[in-house]
Amino acid sequence: MTLLRNPVIRGFAPDPSLVRAGDWYYVATSSFEWFPTIPIHRSRDLAHWEYAGHVRGAVPGDSLAGVPDSGGVWAPSLSWDGERFWVVYSVVRSVGTPYFDVDTYVSTATEAGGKWTAPRRLPSHGFDPALFHDEGRLWLLNLQNDHRPGGRRFAGIVLTELDRETLGPVGDTHLLLQHERLIEGPKLLRRDGWYHLILAEGGTGVEHGVRTARSRALTGPYELDDRPLLTSRDDPSLPLQKAGHGELVRTPDGDWVMSHLTARPLPTPDGPRCTLGRETAIQALTWDKAGWPRLRQGDWHPAVEVEVPTRPAEPEPEVPDPGDRLGWPWSTLRGYADPSWADTAARPGWIRLRGRHGPESRWAHSLLARRITEHRAEAEVTVEARPRTFTQAAGLVLWYNTEAYLALDLTWAEPDGEEQRGQQWRGGGRTVLGLVEREEFATRQVAVVDVDDVHRDGPLTLGVTVDGPEARFWYVLGGVRTPVGPPLDFTKLSDDYGSKLRFTGSMAGVHAVDLVDAAFTADFTGFRLTCW
Template sequence: MTLLHNPVIRGFAPDPSLVRVGDWYYVATSSFEWFPTIPIHRSRDLAHWEYAGHVRGAAPGDSLAGVPDSGGIWAPSLSWDGERFWVVYAVVRSVGTPYFDIDTYVSTATEASGKWTTPQRVASHGFDPALFHHQGRLWLLNLQNDHRPGGRRFAGIVLTELDRETLNPVGGTHLLLQHERLVEGPKLVRRGGWYYLVLAEGGTGFEHGVRVARSRAITGPYELAARPLLTSRDDPSLPLQKAGHGELVQTPDRDWVLSHLTARPLQTPDGPRCTLGRETAVQAVAWDEDGWPRMRHGGAHPAVEVDVPTRPEPLPPQLPTSEGPLGWPWSTLRAAPDPSWADTTSRPGWIRLRGRHGPESRWAHSLLAQRITEHRAEAEVTVEARPTTFTQAAGLVLWYNTEAYMSLDVTWAEPEGEGQRGQQWRGAGRTVLSLVEREESGTRQAALVDVVTEEPLTLGVTVDEAEARFWCLRGGLRTPVGGPLDFSKLSDDHGSRLRFTGAMAGIHAVDLVDAAFTADFTGFRLTCW
């Protein structure tokens, strides 16, 4: 047995799809508007995980330009047919509308970290698709979306057989199950003459759960279990909340485990907020005498510490990847990093960013960021930049999305005492550190202080649960820039719009006029504890 501590993949790793291939377990997670697309982690014992690559090319044209916040690639499903990996996923181009505007794709690879085939579009009934391989046949599961006025946006689970070679539909589409409570994220497993349909129930927030249905025939009818297999919705005191979106997998010794998403909320005066996003957890599963799965530890609540039926095995040396110096754990928005704006060769040991669109752009924001994985964290970086206009800026960011971020930037301002008259081309002005806080209601200037840029500046931020404090080094001492900011606003749960990702820390550069201004960064460090 191996003792694991949940979450096993921490910080923005939602919708885990777990598969076992030989002695290895692999998990694919949602990437939304971020690159690398569909990160994959691997483990031998379910407790210790490492990044194993991603589904390169998952975004058509290698671009998600224009997709809204929390759009892009939702809930990939990873599977293995005995010879190759398969992944199916939806690219969601509308969020918060009845339509979703979804394209569903399938790609395959012989190695999870290897070359994936060019994605092929398949039937796109709704988001959160999955594939089921059985007796040489291939089946596509999906949510059915009804966009019509008065329609149910979550109108049941459907099943379509696909030709294994062409991926064209074979026969018609079958309605497997409808339920008064929202169900999505279907997965199928076969055990003891039953087909088990594992469902995400209740939405992906604090009402989330895992529900199971079963049938003797793959096309149904399916009988729904009387109670959820897993949920935390009835106990807000549990350390693991939002437990849901599960997948059942059998170990080599014929035991069973469940992967699922979860979240670790901060308790704030405005209610619980999950700044780390939704994360990946694993539970041990047993089967009752009636043939239904249940949590091995009893009840339906997620456990933090779990004895899983594996042998503790240390990971081999870190899996090599060919992603270069800006590969994992770096992530970028809506496109992979490109030397045209993220240059690591011109100045060895430094990253040179060329400024492009502003931070609220959905098209060409020059930003590199890494996941924050714990409620206490610290990030710092040294930056060398000489802006000559207020349209140029570069610095350190805490990022959730285009409507939720905090940035400490080296930029330009008018001479002290002069108003914002936009006359930067006159030559007069000063270099400043500008601390800006953005939330759904607008942008606020939190601090503005003069700096001298003959030497590089070291900028930093310290996060202590719901509080973020920015600083810069002066004379070797940390000098605060502005007061404490409410970091909990960078969470899934703040604001009125749907949010599905997690807080990041990183660097960025902006040049709204010429896209020619550059800034050099070195020594980026993100520590989480």
């Protein structure tokens, strides 16, 4: 037996889809507007996970330009037919509207971390697709969306047979189940003459859960279990909240486990906030006398420590990903269609970013970032740049989305005491560090620090320390950390702040902006992100 500690993949790893292929377990997770698309992790023992690659080319044209925050690639479902991996997923281009504007795609690969086939479009009833392989036949599960006035956005689970070669629909689409409670994320498995439908229930927030249904016939009718398989909604004191979106897998010895998403909230005066986003967890299962799956511990609450029926295995070296110019764990927003803005060859040991749109752009923001995985973290980087106008900036960011970020940037400002009139072309001015806080309906200049005397044309080290709900920015002067501005509310960079749907997680990284010429460059070195 192996003792694992949840979450097993920490920090922004939502909607995990678990599959076993031989001695390896693989998990694919949602990437939303971020690239690389559909990260895949692998493990031999379910406790120690390592990055194994991603589904390269999942988005046609390698571009999600223009998609809204928390749009993009939703809920990939990974499967293995004994010869190759399949992944089916949705690209969602509208969020918070009656129309999700969904395109559903499928891709295959002989190795999870290898080359994936070009995506092929499938019937797109709604998001959260999954494939079911059954006695040589291939079936597509999906959520049905009714966009009409008075319609239900979550209008039931449907099933369509696909031709294994053409991937076109075969016969009619079958409605498997409708329920007054929100259900999505369908998965199917077959056991002891029953077809078991595994469902995400209650949305992705604190009401989330896993509910199962079963039928003797693939196309139904399906009987719902009278209790949840997994949820934390009835106990806000549990350390793992938002537990839901499950998938069941059988081990080589015939035991069962389940992957699911979860979140670790921070308490705040305004309620719990999950700055790390939704993460991946594993639970051990059993089956009751009536043939329903149950958590091994006997209730429906997610456990932090779980014994799973595997032998402990040490992590192996991470799979190299030579197709990524900067490589995991770096991520960037909305595409690789134009990679020229990030250059690692111009100056060995440095990353050169060419500024493009501002940080609220959904098209061409030059940002590289890494996932924050714990409630205490520290990031620092050395930057060398000489902005000549207020339209140029480069620095260190804590990022959630275009409406929630904190940025400490080298930029330009008028001479001290001069009115802000934007006449930088007249010469003069000074290099400053500007600390900016962006939240849903406002952007605030928190602090401005003149750094000409310490910066000149040389490098400057910037940093930020996150301690639970607070973020404190600083720069290094004479080997000493000098604070910039007051502590800021890091919990605004969470799933739970604001009035709009949020599905990702907080990141730390570097960016560059040039609103006029897209030619200004900034060099970065020594980036460090430590989480504990």
